Amino acid sequence: MHAQRLTAGVYTGLLLLIAVLSVxxxxxxxxxxxxxxxxxxxxxxxxxxxxxxxxxxxxxxxxxxxxxxxxxxxxxxxxxxxxxxxxxxxxxxxxxxxxxxxxxxxxxxxxxxxxxxxxxxxxxxxxxxxxxxxxxxxxxxxxxxxxxxxxxxxxxxxxxxxxxxxxxxxxxxxxxxTPERFYTQNDRHNFWLATYFGMLLAMGLYNLLLFFGLKERVFLYYSLFVAGFGLAILAFNGIGTLMFWSFLAENTSRLVALGFTFASAMATLFAQSFLNTEDYCPRWHQVLNTFRSYCWLAVIASLLLPIPSALHIMDVTGFMAALLLLICGSYCSLRRIPSARLFVFAWSLFLLGAGVFALRNLGILPANFITLHGIQIGSALEMLLLSFALASRFNKLKRQKERAQAAMLAALKKQEAMLEQKVAARTKALEHLANCDMLTGLLNRHGLARCTEEALERNRRNGHRLALLMLDLDRFKPINDCYGHEAGDFVLQQIANRIAHMARTGDHCARFGGDEFIIIMENIEPHDTLENIQARIDEAIRSPIKLPCGERVSVSVSVGVSTCQGTEDATLESLLREADSHMYAVKSRQATACYRYGSTN
Structure with a gap:
């Protein structure tokens, strides 16, 4: 009885189990x-x-x-x-x-x-x-x-x-x-997407304008990186298909792969330029060059391979680019390369977003708001930080440019001052050459004319007495004949020095001819008798002169004087005629005196 019940229970259980399994x-x-x-x-x-x-x-x-x-x-x-x-x-x-x-x-x-x-x-x-x-x-x-x-x-x-x-x-x-919940949520998502893409567009255009203004390639590479990344995200989020390229159909997926792989290639160029790896880290520069070659191959593969394969390559390329640039930036940060720390922080955020994006696509991470929008969140923060870094770089370039301009301006001012000094010195030298005698250093005829004209103008205004003394050397020709012209030039130089030494401050001394000299004397006081002045000049000139050859020679002088005081019609020519007349009168008297002295003897 019990055995029958047990058997019936077993069958009943089996039937229930079969029924359960069959459901x-x-x-x-x-x-x-x-x-x-x-x-x-x-x-x-x-x-x-x-x-x-x-x-x-x-x-x-x-x-x-x-x-x-x-x-x-x-x-x-x-x-x-x-x-x-x-x-x-x-x-x-x-x-x-x-x-x-x-x-x-x-x-x-x-x-x-x-x-x-x-x-x-x-x-x-x-x-x-x-x-x-x-x-x-x-x-x-x-x-x-x-x-x-x-x-x-x-x-x-x-x-x-x-x-x-x-x-x-x-x-x-x-x-x-519900429709109300859907459209409210849709408006909120559209607001954040519009903000995100507006930020990408603004940063891309801003850095493109900076490139055109500053000719710095780092801004161009950043703009191209933003353009490729923004195009891929635009297609990935469905906005591009909805608004621009609905006709692409399945090729929208290929556009996503192209955008991300192109952005990876531009990211390496940007990192090399931003971190200046060619100068600071040559090995890393070569590594990034090699990886960029792979990125260009990935771009070509995205065009030619089936779409699933292109998307797999996109995930691998994006993740490798973010990881490689993060390691490169960390190395540069350890070497204290300028702006490397901010670069590392920015790319850490992007790597996190790209990693979440790739791992979610591979089915490793669960699907939620963070994994769905991780790459957009990470890229937005990364691009904002890189924009700050580029703005800092722009300010640094601006300051360097301002310092260079200031230094150039200072150099130009210094060169201008030096040029002005040289021009002034040259002008002074030219004026000296134009107004002074090359042998004696006294005024020449041109300088004498200029100084006499100025002196006469002052004489007309002030009414002071002015005198012109014409000095003609006697017994000078025999020195040239006996000792040569070099000895004669030496004598003229010594006589010129004695005349300049005898002249007062403000007097003008000139060499008028071969052995003729002129002295213009202004403001002659009543107690300054011209006879005394002539006597001092005669005494100074008659002193013996020792030639370079050791011989001693002496010359005499005949002095003619002309004066004026507030005369309106007085000129250099009139003064010279009067002085020349007086000088020849003196020579005549001296010749007569010498003749009488010789006859008496």
Missing amino acids: PWAQASSPLSTSPDQASHSLAPYSGFWHADEPSLTINDILAQSITFTPTHHAEDLNFGYTRGDVWLRTQVYNDSPQPQRWMVEFEYPFLDYVTLYTLRQQLSSVQRSGSAVPVEQRALAHRQAVFPLELAAFETVTLYTHVAASGSKMLSYNLL
Whole structure:
């Protein structure tokens, strides 16, 4: 009896176990019960997924095959990374309200090529399409993300099947939102995206203008880096496809790969120029040159290889670029290269964002707000810091330019002062040559004319007495004949020195001819008799002169004098005529005296 009961219990247990195992638990996910009181719902806990090996399967094939969907519990369960094949999602939504409801099905990740939503009802079904590769006019809603409107009648239950085909990472977390919640959230996201792209545009254009103004390549490299990065992010976020290049279809993914690999190449150029690695770190400079060659190969590969391969290369290249530049910047920081610390801090933030982006795409990190927007957050902070560093560099260049200009101006002023001194000295030398006798250093005829004209002008104004003394040497020719012209020139120099020594301060002494000299004397006081002046001059000139050869010679002088005092019509010529007349009278008297003296003897 007990054995029969035990046998019956075992069979009953086996039957229950078979029944349990035969129930498709993967499809037994409970439906989402919506309520107007809650504005948003995550669909992940109420969904199941299935990886399709054949991309040509239709919704009818899915329904006919009774495919087993793997249930999900969290949004991270729908992050599949770079998986091959398409993914199907299944969920049920129930309206427990007696009123019709309107909802929006939103996929968080914008970088999905094709997303098709099938809504199965008891009476009819509908098909809606969206995705970054779908033309805007063919989308269920013109939006940068895959968004679908969903209408629910009172107490209606619908089954949602979603077919997702994407060349890139498949992050398929999706939500159910009320229209009010969706548009409020959309406005907030659009504000931050507009701020982000506005910042990129402003920084790119600003540094481009700095390049044109300063001709510093570091600003050009930064602008190109921002341009490549901004283009990739624009395509990645769906804004570029929504507004500019919807016609590219699947090639939008290729544009993302091109933008990021090109930005990596420009980042190496920027780092080399900003850190001046060619001078401070030649080895690192060569390493970055080698890596940039790889980046250009990655750009070419992004154009030629299939899109999934191009996206894999993009992730690897971006992560390697950020890591390599971080290590290079750290090395430069240890060597105390200017601005290296700020560069390291900026690239640390970018590396963190790029790393999160790459690891999320690979399915290693869970999908959330930080991992979804990590590269944008990191790049925004990094570019702001690098802009500060470039602004500091700009100010430094400006200060260097100002110092160089000040130094150049000081050098120009110094050169100008030196030139003015040389011009003044040269002018003085030329004036000396024009006004002075080369042999004796006294005034020549031109200098005598100028000084006499000025002296006569002063004499007319002041009414003082002015005298012109003409000195003609006697017995000078025999010296030239006996001892040569060099000895004669030596005698003239000595006589000129004696005349200049005898003259008062303010008197003007000139050599008028071969052995003729002129003295212009101004402001002659009444007690200054011309006879005494002539006697002193005669005595000084008659003193013997020792020639360089050792011989002693002496000369005499005949002096003619002319005077004026406030006379308006007095000129140098009139004074010279009068003095010359008096001088020849003196010579005649001296000749007569010599003749009488010789006859008496």
